[in-house]
Amino acid sequence: MNGRTTRFSPQVLARIGGALYLIIIALGLFGETFVRERLIAWGDPTATAERILASEALWRFSVAAELFYLMCAVALAAILLSLLRPVHRDLAVLMVLLDLVSVAVEAVGRLQLVSALTTLRSAKALEAFEPQQIHALAYLSLQAHGRGWSIALLFFGGACLAIGYLVFRSGFLPRLLGVLMAVAGLGYLLDGFALILSPVLHGIVFPFSLLPAFVAELSLALWLLVRGVDVAKLERLRLRNREEDRT
Helix, strand or coil: CCCCCCCCCHHHHHHHHHHHHHHHHHHHHHHHHHHHHHHCCCCCHHHHHHHHHHCHHHHHHHHHHHHHHHHHHHHHHHHHHHHHCCCCHHHHHHHHHHHHHHHHHHHHHHHHHHHHHHHHHCCCCCCCCCHHHHHHHHHHHHHHHHHHHHHHHHHHHHHHHHHHHHHHHHCCCCHHHHHHHHHHHHHHHHHHHHHHHCHHHHHHHCCCCCHHHHHHHHHHHHHHHHCCCCHHHHHHHHHHHHHHHHC
16 A cells, blocks of 8 residues: 545536535425424414324434534535635634534434323333323423524524634635635524514514525525636635745
């Protein structure tokens, strides 16, 4: 063996990152809009329980799919770190840390979705409770998931702000994508803090606070997949950084 390791080119990394980002967006939309919006009857724990039990396989599949997209999100964070670190090393590391905290909080939130189904399926273990009480316990798990998701968005909003700045300053990706990602980050922060501080305000700003995020993330994903990065500008930036490190 010659001791050398194989490295992916920036263009290959960019396109893998774009594909991963599209998977994350697609599976996220599937779980939120196709599954939870159809099965959860907010304000009616009993109807929610009946719908989930009637579509148990779909519920389990959606949770598994979202856990898979969280794994994709970790890989995407590593790719973005590799691509954007030459722009500003410390900020790129902060971006990844914020993203990983967001992923961890989301993973815990998905546990609440599993817990809700487990509660509904544990009739013998909870036979001391009335059916309505069991439904209420499961419903509380679903509410906890929603709050956890909002907290995860706060950290992801910070990561999006960092991504926006790095992309804007990079020179090897369009500045417009950087602006869009920064606006997305502000939208996530607004949505998360509004839900925590004032549910009434959250009802006003949602979903308008998240629409820019969808546009921004989809645009970045498609650009990375189709166009990639300007490799020549990226390599010049890396070369300049190496020269600065030597001095």
